[in-house]
Amino acid sequence: MSGMQRIMEIMDPTGHTRHIWDPDNEAEVEAAEALYDSLIEKGYRAFHVAKGGGEGNRMDNFDPAASKMLLVPQLKGG
């Protein structure tokens, strides 16, 4: 997967915000990780997902090599 762009889809009031980075670009990776950490601090949970749905796993740490991740807001009981 090296050299391909990585995607972080962040659910938010705009529908979602897409953040893209190059895993070979150190500055971009750092920026992506900083964004990831700030969202986790806000209560978001990160999931590594495959395109087309169905597959994936919950992420406990930022993985710069993850091809696509979803940042999902914290759930609340209704």
Next chain:
Amino acid sequence: MVFAGTGASIGDRNYYGQTGSTYNNDVIWRGWITNSDCYTSTTTSTDQIWNNWCSTATIACTGTTTNTIWIRWCDQTEQNLIGGYQNYNNPLGNQLQAAAAMQARSADYQAQLQAAQERRQAEEAERNTAQQAASKRAMELLRENLTEKQRKALDKHGWFLVEGGRSKKTYRVYGDRGYAGNIFELDDKRKEIARYCVHASYEIPLGDQLLAQAIYLTLDEEHLIKTANRTPMREAA
């Protein structure tokens, strides 16, 4: 507008607020005597009033005749009616001036009100457009992350099925019932046996809410079940 002179027309209202159309000097004079705040005594003669008025009038000066004073008084009254300046001897002039000012303020207020209303409408339209765009983007993200089978079910039935990642139970997630209490646990015969109420922040559009529910059910079911309010519906078959 003319308020003096024989047969002069002054419009709709005279100095005393009376409606009329034609006045002459006598009418004005008699009215002035009758309504004057200073000379209310019935024993006061016209001559006394006139002489007093001439002696105290600010425009009086050497050589001023009663005739010139009278003409000046008539002219002055007309100016005051137009509202040129404040004059205690001409309350109607003051009232007209105040009314004009009030009308101007009212027009200004109406303009401000209309501008504020237009701003609100523009902001609301902008908000609606942004919300529609957000809803569309969220639905696109949802569909992008559903399986083909789930997308078809959503299009056909308004719901899609999700298998619990840990329990392997089947959940029906309704996409057309809002995002609170829209998750149902199914038994082996696909009967709904429990309802779950759980959602993300209300600021998140529906598509994102549904995707969040589906993702948690698939990849972090335990957390969703622990967070949700569960309402049993019927015993499993």
